[in-house]
Amino acid sequence: MPAMTKTAEPILEVTGLVKHYPLTQGILFKKQVGAVRAVDGVDFALGAGETLGIVGESGCGKSTVAKMLVNLEKPTAGTIKYKGEDITKMSGRALKAVRRNIQMVFQDPYTSLNPRMTVGDIIGEPYEIHPEVAPKGDRRQKVQDLLDVVGLNPEYINRYPHQFSGGQRQRIGIARGLALRPEIIVADEPVSALDVSVQAQVINLLDRLQSEFDLSYVFIAHDLSIVRHISDRVGVMYLGRIVEIGRDAEIYDHPTHPYTQALLSAVPVPDPEAREHRERIILTGDVPSPANPPSGCRFRTRCWKAQERCELEVPLLAVPAEFRLTTDPTAHDSACHFAEEKHVVPTDDLDDGVK
Amino acid sequence: MLLEVRDLHVEFRTRDGVAKAVNGVTYSVDAGETLAVLGESGSGKSVTAQAVMGILDTPPGKITGGEILFQGKDLLTFKEEERRKVRGAQMAMIFQDALSSLNPVLSVGDQLGEMFTVHRGLSRKDARTKAVELMDRVRIPAASQRVRDYPHQFSGGMRQRIMIAMALALEPALIIADEPTTALDVTVQAQVMDLLAELQRELNMGLILITHDLGVVADVADKIAVMYAGRIVESAPVHDIYKAPAHPYTKGLLESIPRLDQKGRELYAIKGLPPNLMNIPPGCAFNPRCPMAQDICRTDVPPLAEVDEDRRSACYFWRETLDARND
Known part of the structure; x- marks a missing residue:
């Protein structure tokens, strides 16, 4: 493959990824009459420290790809290799360890934060599942550090999501994604719900965090201008497949x-x-x-x-x-x-x- | 002038206090002209439009001052009955979310036909023929078959076309489109905007396009009014504003959007958040976020100053803002 990544070994390698949702008929005796081919053979590689943008219109399967990368959906076929190991075949402890390293930031900061939990509990929740990252006594301090990192006042730790604006909520979502110090962040439309003047703040934050924490991003969006701004490489999806992929200038200035x-x-x-x-x-x-x-x-x-x-x-x-x-x-x-x-x-x- | 809004004020009285949504908006649009009203959520751009259309929820909303002159007559003095005759026939609105604006239990043909049975007294059969004509006009394929379909059977782009057809039905003099393409994908957005612009030219309508998308504005507008916290902060012909904005807010917006044609370094970000409408800062509403703010901005509300003949800026330092662009 030409024009590949900065490093020789990709941190994430996706081959032949397929997700079909069955269409069934009948109530008692369900029989499959077809399938929604949401993702139908996607290949890409993500280098360490790189940002791969995935663009496409609604229904092209970009969000389904994101969900499979963080193991929220099981692929119908294909492999997702994290540092050479296929995570789709993993289970138990091995899967848990990998999940720690691949975290997600969601699109809608209004529905992706539990309204009945304080910000401290939301950001600290990942530590409940992965207690090895932060011993109990340490957690409050860690959460406050994270709030500081994403540009929120650490004193807000006991507030609830509704007390924050959209942009601030997205920062909370990002802080939660960072809590386990992952290597890869999958961001699915992280700024599309935000006002124009606030989008730039969040994009700059994501940029800064990438160099500060050596993150690799898979950045999924429908806004081509934002994707160009943040990505090193861009893949264009249409109806479940990548139709064109390359470095940002190759795609934007020399599309074929x-x-x-x-x-x-x-x-x-x-x-x-x-x-x-x-x-x-x-x-x-x-x-x-x-x-x-x-x-x-x-x-x-x-x-x-x-x-x-x-x-x-x-x-x-x-x-x-x-x-x-x-x-x-x-x-x-x-x-x-x-x-x-x-x-x-x-x-x-x-x-x-x-x- | 087709429509002139003069010093319009709208408040919302809620349990928690009074939200001043529109605080003295003045704008105008002529036949065949496209005015883009640009602003973020809560800037008052939609509320102004609702007041013009006469579809503001009252209460809690209340128009507390100003005039809305449509073809020279002040709509605010009209009785509801007279208002209803204007609405639909002489001015019409296209909403953002076509799926929730269309009635799910009526076929699109019935909904389009209703315009003609109610306003023009046509028979159901004639109204159906008119509906098919309209659907053809907005280029819905196989209109004569699809006229019987229900809204959920259409794609997002097609539904928005039906909204446009409905707005155009009685060939109004003015169309207000409130974020007509925000919910659509880019390729479909381009189709719909193209169609709207073409029909506008054909019928010589005035168009008020309400949007937050600086790209869409640059594509279709003749002039722009930028709103912030219920006020117009800058109004200008479209070419001037992109070349050299005369208000720090406009300038900040333009610099904060990533561009398709260039890979920039760090984006300029306007600091802070849009104000709470229950508690708008004294002086210039933008002053807490403004890099140029001086003492006077924190105490006195800047008037809309004349930059040149058809250009206004509500900033004490519009000259400095204009110059700052050139470095």
């Missing part, structure tokens, strides 16, 4: 998959000057149902390039043949039979490798 191009061109840019000379690709129709995805390439029903081959042959996620011999940023994994570079994000210096 038509879906990525359409997605990027649809993002409104906060610059009215760009309005006139921007080419927008307006896709027709909606995302097909994951219970009945199109054959071949899943994007073909909305793709302007689709041909017969796209219907018959599933495009593989690999560097497309025409770019295989080059070393420029177009040479990254893209699952399209007719991959072609197209500039859709306006850049200030348009002369870096434009065709």
Whole structure:
């Protein structure tokens, strides 16, 4: 794989990950009549200290991937290797040890914190399950340190979630995620519920914590601008599969998959000057149902390039043949039979490798 | 001028006290023009729109002052009956959440047709024909079959199209769209915004677009009013504001959003939180979060000062703010 991670050994390696939710019929004699293919063959690797962004529209399976990474959902097939060991096969003590190292930050700070627990209890709860991390007498101090780290007043330890604003609550969620000193944090839409002026505060916090605690992030979001800002590498998902993955500049400045191009061109840019000379690709129709995805390439029903081959042959996620011999940023994994570079994000210096 | 809101004040009287949601808002929109009202949650942008539409919950809400001139007549002096004739026929609203705004137990055809049976006295059959026409117009495929479907049978983007169809039904002069695409995915958002802009041009309607998304504003608006704590802090033509904001809040917002086309270092973050509307800070409401605040900002409310002919800023230091952008 070209343009891989900073380190040779990925901390997390996902291969052939699949999650199907069965669709059943009948009450007493349930029989399976189909399956929602929420995630249908996802591969990626996360290097130590790296941030991998995963973007996609609702229903593309990005949150299901997140849940499988932290073992909240059992995959139907595939492996998730943490430092070389497959966590999907683990149980008992071994699983518990791994879970300590992979923590999650949730999207909605209003529903992911128990309203009847104090902030101290919420952040300290992970220590109940993993008492080896903090002996009982130590915990209060540890929680106060964590509050300080995420920019909240340590004296707030006895307050309840409703006494905090959305941004502050998300900081509490982050503090809870950090409590066990994990190596990997999976963040599922961590800022999308927040006001614009507060989003920047939380993104900066996540940035700072990454260098302070040597964290690796899997950052899942639908907002492409935020993902670019925080990620080293970005994977674009569509209907249960990754369609394109690469370093942030490869994806944003040199996308080769038509879906990525359409997605990027649809993002409104906060610059009215760009309005006139921007080419927008307006896709027709909606995302097909994951219970009945199109054959071949899943994007073909909305793709302007689709041909017969796209219907018959599933495009593989690999560097497309025409770019295989080059070393420029177009040479990254893209699952399209007719991959072609197209500039859709306006850049200030348009002369870096434009065709 | 199609619509002029002058010095509007709205309060909410609750058990815990009086929340001053709108504190002297003035804006206007002309036929064929798009005004974007930009603000965070609690800034009063939706409440202002509800007051204009006459759908404010009263009580607890109460309009305590100001005028809403629609085609020269003050709507606040109208009786509810007259108001109802204006609403829907001459001004219409598109809401954020189409699923909860549509009636789940009526087919979309019935709901669209209702506009014509109630306002225009059409028969049910004619109203149904009109409904199909409208659905065609907002490009819902196979409209004549889908007219019998219920809201839950449509996707989010299609439901929002139905909302747009309903708003357009009687060809109103003014459309208020309250976060029309916030709940949609980006590719669908682009479809819906495109459609809305096209229909607006075609019918020469005035459009008030309420949003928190600076990207959407840059794409479609002619002019912007930025709201903070129930007040307009800056109003300007769209090009000016992005080039050089004249209010520290606008400036902070623009600098705090990550950009698709550049990978920045650390983001600028406006410190602190939006104020509690029950307890708005004295002076300029933004002063506790403002990097430029001086003593005067903590005591006196800054008036909307004229920056140039069609530009206003409610900041004592708008000149400094404009200049600060250039370094």
